[in-house]
Amino acid sequence: MQTAINNNLNLNINTELNIAKSGIINYITGKTALNLNGADWHYTETMKHPENFTIAGINYINTSNILNNFGLYIRSDVKVPCASNERAIIDMIINSILKLKKPYFSFDDFLLNKKEIINIIKKISDIKDDHFTDIQKNLLDEWLKIYGYK
Numbered sequence: 109m110q111t112a113i114n115n116n117l118n119l120n121i122n123t124e125l126n127i128a129k130s131g132i133i134n135y136i137t138g139k140t141a142l143n144l145n146g147a148d149w150h151y152t153e154t155m156k157h158p159e160n161f162t163i164a165g166i167n168y169i170n171t172s173n174i175l176n177n178f179g180l181y182i183r184s185d186v187k188v189p190c191a192s193n194e195r196a197i198i199d200m201i202i203n204s205i206l207k208l209k210k211p212y213f214s215f216d217d218f219l220l221n222k223k224e225i226i227n228i229i230k231k232i233s234d235i236k237d238d239h240f241t242d243i244q245k246n247l248l249d250e251w252l253k254i255y256g257y258k
Contacts, residue, residue, distance in 0.1 A: 133172060135180055135189035138162035138203075141196035144183065147218045164191070169203045174239050178231070193220055194227050201232060201251075205244045210251040 140162040142148040144155075164170040179195025182188070191199060197218070204211040215225050229252070236245055 133180075133189055134163050134165040134170070135191055136161055136183070136186075137164045137191040137196050137199045138168055139196075139200075141191040142193060142218055144186075144190060145193050145196070147193045147196075147220055164199060169199060169206065171199050171202050174202065174235055175231075193218070194224050194231065197224075197228050198231055201228075201248070202239075205240060205248050208243060208247065210247050210254075214255050216255075 136144065139148055140160075143153075162168045164172070175195065175198065179192035179198070180189050181192065183190040197215070197220070200213065201211050215228075220228075232248065236248060240248065
């Protein structure tokens, strides 16, 4: 299965996560990463269809220019870079906000612990002034307020 996954994803594999050369790597993110990491409960279904994996830089936003290698690691089972739960959620938030949409989910939709949620909110707060417009910041603040995090 690993060969099929690697071939289907055609990822830029870099086992040391050294992104200094290009500054950008492709990595598993979004709901796929959450599924693989156990924060979402569709692991078996996800692994059956690697062609539908959410891959930053291929079929999803790549936030390496904003977050560098924060929350990226090499998954031992598929041997490709993968986002941690925190990075995957932040990617999903940024993906929505940059499209001028509120994120479509709540933290409660996933199996996250309180520390992960706090880290996500802190990281988003740290980057929003440098990377979001006023409209995007307002969308983010509205979304956080709806779910009681602001």
